[in-house]
Amino acid sequence: GDSVTQMEGPVTLSEEAFLTINCTYTATGYPSLFWYVQYPGEGLQLLLKATKADDKGSNKGFEATYRKETTSFHLEKGSVQVSDSAVYFCALIFVPGNQFYFGTGTSLTVIP
Amino acid sequence: DTGVSQDPRHKITKRGQNVTFRCDPISEHNRLYWYRQTLGQGPEFLTYFQNEAQLEKSRLLSDRFSAERPKGSFSTLEIQRTEQGDSAMYLCASSTGTGFNQPQHFGDGTRLSIL
Numbered sequence: 431g432d433s434v435t436q437m438e439g440p441v442t443l444s445e446e447a448f449l450t451i452n453c454t455y456t457a458t459g460y461p462s463l464f465w466y467v468q469y470p471g472e473g474l475q476l477l478l479k480a481t482k483a484d485d486k487g488s489n490k491g492f493e494a495t496y497r498k499e500t501t502s503f504h505l506e507k508g509s510v511q512v513s514d515s516a517v518y519f520c521a522l523i524f525v526p527g528n529q530f531y532f533g534t535g536t537s538l539t540v541i542p
Numbered sequence: 543d544t545g546v547s548q549d550p551r552h553k554i555t556k557r558g559q560n561v562t563f564r565c566d567p568i569s570e571h572n573r574l575y576w577y578r579q580t581l582g583q584g585p586e587f588l589t590y591f592q593n594e595a596q597l598e599k600s601r602l603l604s605d606r607f608s609a610e611r612p613k614g615s616f617s618t619l620e621i622q623r624t625e626q627g628d629s630a631m632y633l634c635a636s637s638t639g640t641g642f643n644q645p646q647h648f649g650d651g652t653r654l655s656i657l
Contacts, residue, residue: 532584
């Protein structure tokens with residue numbers, strides 16, 4: 431069935447380090463792909479999205495490219511900040527079926 | 543934009559009792575979603591509404607669960623005869639439009655604990 435597999439955490443990085451959080455998916459069609467973020471004490475919020483193959487979503491210095499050939503949507507940021515410390519969730523929405531799947535989340539801690 | 547509001551924030555109840563949660567979406571949002579999240583896991587989709595119509599239900603939504611959105615505004619999620627396994631955070635989200643590419647705005651959730 432459709433699913434999302436996300437890199438396990440927790441991840442601890444020093445400020446200004448490069449970040450990659452891996453996300454791969456299994457789907458029988460062509461889903462839309464998302465990254466959501468949950469900052470400490472806050473609700474989930476959309477970080478970026480891509481709706482078709484080769485699309486690149488970007489926001490707040492984060493990027494992810496929809497790779498159909500590798501069924502991946504890895505999240506990257508060139509230089510992380512302490513304020514990026516949060517839990518990151520990869521998600522896919524597959525239509526038809528109208529089902530929504532989230533990964534298990536990856537906790538990121540950035541230390542000064 | 544006052545955000546998605548969920549009530550109560552916490553609910554503690556004994557096994558076998560019924561519980562009801564409420565979600566007030568962002569006012570102009572016509573879509574409303576319910577999710578369940580357990581510790582260390584991502585949100586699991588339960589159901590969603592387009593206005594007052596419930597258009598999709600997950601296999602996770604057993605017969606003990608029922609959701610309504612009678613006037614296309616707020617929604618309630620009821621769990622009957624609660625079980626230990628129902629302990630989780632219940633999240634509500636809302637979005638605009640008729641497609642699925644619009645961002646979902648999440649509430650802070652209702653944490654349910656079954657004694």
